[in-house]
Amino acid sequence: MDVLISPVTAADVEAIAALARVVWQHTYPGIISQQQIDFMLAQRYQPPRMREELTMADIWWDQLTLDGQLAGFVSCLLSGQPGEMKLDKLYVDPQRQRMGIGARLVDHVVARALAVGCQTLILAVNKTNQQAIAAYRKQGFAIRESVCVDIGGGFVMDDFIMARTLPERAAGS
Numbered sequence: 001m002d003v004l005i006s007p008v009t010a011a012d013v014e015a016i017a018a019l020a021r022v023v024w025q026h027t028y029p030g031i032i033s034q035q036q037i038d039f040m041l042a043q044r045y046q047p048p049r050m051r052e053e054l055t056m057a058d059i060w061w062d063q064l065t066l067d068g069q070l071a072g073f074v075s076c077l078l079s080g081q082p083g084e085m086k087l088d089k090l091y092v093d094p095q096r097q098r099m100g101i102g103a104r105l106v107d108h109v110v111a112r113a114l115a116v117g118c119q120t121l122i123l124a125v126n127k128t129n130q131q132a133i134a135a136y137r138k139q140g141f142a143i144r145e146s147v148c149v150d151i152g153g154g155f156v157m158d159d160f161i162m163a164r165t166l167p168e169r170a171a172g173s
Helices: 011-027 034-044 047-054 101-115 132-140
Strands: 003-007 059-066 070-076 082-094 120-126 142-152 156-166
Touching: 003 101, 011 034, 011 047, 011 059, 011 070, 011 082, 034 156, 047 059, 047 132, 059 082, 059 101, 059 132, 059 142, 082 101, 082 156
Parallel strands: 082 120
Antiparallel strands: 003 059, 059 070, 070 082, 120 156, 142 156
16 A cells, blocks of 8 residues: 655645545535535635645645545644644545544644644534544544634534644654
């Protein structure tokens, strides 16, 4: 099994957006309405917006391929709080879940966070997405707070903010 994590390029944007649609349609019905799914996909996965984010110095997009096929992706950014990185997006093809792909992507983000001097990694997860919450707990995250954020269009994100303290880098690493 050949696993490769690499930066997303402008040429990859359509495939990433397509995988996002597959994952969202598999994951979010029953958690949020179809109208909110459509709204959020349109808000977050428009190719021009994604391409713009690829040019920003404090946002990183990476993809994981398994035997040359896109299996998942991750996006992270500096949160604006000192020493804190936000794991903004983490999605794995539903047919490839429970194979350790999500854990590899989290490990990749942890390494990036440490490389830029962060001590904490945070994320937002829907309060009723029990599968994701359990997966994040396995990765060392704990619920830090509860938030309800108006995202426009009459929709809110009713989320937990989860946080993970990162290990200090060893001397000389």
